[in-house]
Amino acid sequence: MEKYAIVGGTPLTGQVEIGGAKNAALAILAAAVMTDDPVTIENVPDVRDTRVLMQAMESIGIKIEHIDRHTVKMDSSKVSDCVIDDEYMKKIRASYYMIGALLGKYKRAEVPLPGGCNIGIRAIDQHLKGFRALGAEVRIEHGSIVATATDLRGNHIFMDKVSVGATINVMMAASMAAGKTIIENAAKEPHVVDLANFLNSMGANIKGAGTDVIRIKGVEKLHGSNYAIIPDQIEAGTFMMAAAATKGDVVVKNVIPKHLECITAKLQEIGCLVEEYDDAVRIKCDKTLANTQVKTLPYPGFPTDMQPQMTVLLGTAQGTSIVTESIFDNRFKYVDELARMGANIKVEGNTAIISGVDKYSGASITAPDLRAGAALVIAALVADGESVVDDITYIERGYEDFDQKLAGLGANIVRVASERELKMSRLKLVE
Numbered sequence: 495m496e497k498y499a500i501v502g503g504t505p506l507t508g509q510v511e512i513g514g515a516k517n518a519a520l521a522i523l524a525a526a527v528m529t530d531d532p533v534t535i536e537n538v539p540d541v542r543d544t545r546v547l548m549q550a551m552e553s554i555g556i557k558i559e560h561i562d563r564h565t566v567k568m569d570s571s572k573v574s575d576c577v578i579d580d581e582y583m584k585k586i587r588a589s590y591y592m593i594g595a596l597l598g599k600y601k602r603a604e605v606p607l608p609g610g611c612n613i614g615i616r617a618i619d620q621h622l623k624g625f626r627a628l629g630a631e632v633r634i635e636h637g638s639i640v641a642t643a644t645d646l647r648g649n650h651i652f653m654d655k656v657s658v659g660a661t662i663n664v665m666m667a668a669s670m671a672a673g674k675t676i677i678e679n680a681a682k683e684p685h686v687v688d689l690a691n692f693l694n695s696m697g698a699n700i701k702g703a704g705t706d707v708i709r710i711k712g713v714e715k716l717h718g719s720n721y722a723i724i725p726d727q728i729e730a731g732t733f734m735m736a737a738a739a740t741k742g743d744v745v746v747k748n749v750i751p752k753h754l755e756c757i758t759a760k761l762q763e764i765g766c767l768v769e770e771y772d773d774a775v776r777i778k779c780d781k782t783l784a785n786t787q788v789k790t791l792p793y794p795g796f797p798t799d800m801q802p803q804m805t806v807l808l809g810t811a812q813g814t815s816i817v818t819e820s821i822f823d824n825r826f827k828y829v830d831e832l833a834r835m836g837a838n839i840k841v842e843g844n845t846a847i848i849s850g851v852d853k854y855s856g857a858s859i860t861a862p863d864l865r866a867g868a869a870l871v872i873a874a875l876v877a878d879g880e881s882v883v884d885d886i887t888y889i890e891r892g893y894e895d896f897d898q899k900l901a902g903l904g905a906n907i908v909r910v911a912s913e914r915e916l917k918m919s920r921l922k923l924v925e
């Protein structure tokens with residue numbers, strides 16, 4: 495199993511380039527099925543989740559040409575089937591975006607229930623409620639969601655919970671439903687806006703994305719488009735935290751600073767210098783950080799996908815910090831691993847009470863999910879001595895060339911595929 499071997503203690507310095515947003519890419523790739531015309535999508539991150547989704551799309555007849563590592567040209571004119579195979583879909587949660595896309599275009603979709611990171615109960619009732627409100631019949635059969643409709647009709651939908659996935663899924667289906675749809679209590683995340691912009695570039699009529707009321711006038715047909723995905727807010731935030739945790743000085747390039755504001759504000763509050771430029775942020779940190787309180791919230795609040803990285807950072811800050819997870823109910827599993835590195839964190843329900851320690855010490859740890867995996871890598875970069883982070887396939891679901899980007903900033907990190915390689919890497923790392 496692939497691992498990262500890391501020798502900690504080096505402050506990260508230099509510049510790092512952020513890729514396209516994984517979560518926007520998953521929605522936009524799925525939405526590309528909604529036109530028979532060719533669609534070119536740029537800035538697609540080359541990560542496992544996007545690769546698996548594209549394989550699944552190819553399996554139903556969508557032609558995907560890889561123009562370069564981050565640009566794909568998609569031709570969905572010959573979709574053979576609206577049934578997605580379990581083989582791909584167990585691996586990625588965003589599989590369910592194919593329901594909104596296929597239902598909107600073909601009025602039929604059969605997609606296995608989603609897999610993905612294990613961070614708590616992840617209900618999909620709001621997705622199903624939205625599809626039903628648009629006139630679809632939705633059943634769960636043999637582990638799959640089967641949605642069919644004779645016609646989709648716009649409706650006024652009030653989401654009981656702010657859900658990124660449900661907002662995206664319903665927005666896709668509604669963009670090809672007859673008449674007007676209003677989604678109230680919609681998610682406002684940057685990737686919701688990016689998907690709306692992409693659908694509009696294909697001829698959809700969506701207004702209000704980025705606010706909590708989205709208004710959609712359904713259109714009969716969507717056309718081809720050439721679209722570039724926004725930078726990844728969470729990848730950028732992860733490098734910001736890594737810079738701060740290692741007391742480094744890093745320019746994080748190709749970002750939209752507005753999307754990072756709540757992360758920037760927290761870093762400034764605890765004593766980091768953060769400078770914003772047009773499309774970059776610089777993080778400089780040379781002292782022990784102060785304690786704080788953080789609560790995860792839907793955008794523009796502090797993202798749940800940055801919670802583990804923030805907890806790792808606060809683990810070596812002064813005094814006691816409190817991190818409250820309000821989006822998912824089981825997102826502190828990594829704390830046990832962090833304890834093996836000397837962290838002093840007590841979890842009570844959805845709250846982590848963090849007593850800052852002077853430093854972490856290197857250990858063998860396992861990534862329990864995507865973002866927690868990245869957070870453990872940050873802990874290893876700070877720690878004394880060597881750490882081995884196992885199960886990095888989780889991390890590679892969402893971070894492209896994570897080890898190489900960190901190494902470019904001076905980190906002592908190598909990716910190894912076997913115990914033998916691990917032994918060799920030890921020699922390399924201590925050189």
Ligand code: UD1
Binds near residue numbers: 660
């Ligand atoms: C998306 C992101 C994920 C991020 C999360 C929250 C993608 C591919 N994934 O996940 O990285 O952590 O947003 O920002 O974009 N809920 C319900 N019923 C529903 C749907 C959701 O109760 O029908 C609950 C969930 O259990 C969770 C909360 O709402 O507690 C938020 O979930 P949601 O925003 O839907 O997250 P995802 O779209 O799955």
